[in-house]
Amino acid sequence: MNRILIIDDEIGVIRYYKKLLESEGYSVLTAKNASEGTMAMIKAKDVDLIMLDINMPEVDGVYMWDVIQEYNDQLKVLIFSVRNIEEQKRYLPFATDYFDKSQSVEILLDKVSRLLGNKKSETIRASS
Numbered sequence: 001m002n003r004i005l006i007i008d009d010e011i012g013v014i015r016y017y018k019k020l021l022e023s024e025g026y027s028v029l030t031a032k033n034a035s036e037g038t039m040a041m042i043k044a045k046d047v048d049l050i051m052l053d054i055n056m057p058e059v060d061g062v063y064m065w066d067v068i069q070e071y072n073d074q075l076k077v078l079i080f081s082v083r084n085i086e087e088q089k090r091y092l093p094f095a096t097d098y099f100d101k102s103q104s105v106e107i108l109l110d111k112v113s114r115l116l117g118n119k120k121s122e123t124i125r126a127s128s
Contacts, residue, residue, distance in 0.1 A: 002116045003027040003046055007037035007064060008053040008080065013101070017051070017080075020105055021112065034064040038071075049115055051080040051099075054091055065092050076115050 004026050008014050011032060018028045029047070031037035033056060040047075052064060068075055076096040079088045088098045097115060099108050 001025065001027050002048045003029065004049045004051060004112070005029045005031065005037065005040055005047045006051045006080070007031045007034065007040075007056075008051075009033055009056040010053075013053075017108075020109075024109060024112075026112070033058060034067070037064060038067055047075065049076045049078060049112065051078045052095075054079060054081040054083060054088060062091055065095070078111060078115060 004021055006014055006017055006028060009032055014030045014032065018030055021028045029040050031040045050068060054062065065077065068077060079092055079095045079098045080101065081088055082101050085098045085100050097111050099111055
């Protein structure tokens with residue numbers, strides 16, 4: 001079973017996406033900030049994908065990205081933000097993929113499936 005770590009400061013967002021991903025058969029760990037995310041990543045050595053929010057208080061997703069890269073630069077990271085995808089790419093151009101939270105859950109599930117199947121996700125643009 002694939003294991004996903006969601007790092008986001010909004011508890012409602014964490015609960016929603018955790019429930020969604022678990023209903024699809026994924027094992028989901030959560031962290032509400034970068035410190036918890038770091039500890040979860042170290043404890044659960046077999047995380048397959050990290051869904052990382054950029055906008056978090058105290059330590060943002062850009063700093064957390066650096067921590068993840070030092071820990072395991074082969075780990076897949078899906079940037080997961082309210083910012084549009086182009087803006088996400090400006091902040092973290094080397095992430096595995098990007099998801100704008102205004103996009104449909106079907107797009108998210110497709111991206112997660114592709115990433116965990118070791119396939120590069122196609123660029124899917126949200127309709128304006």
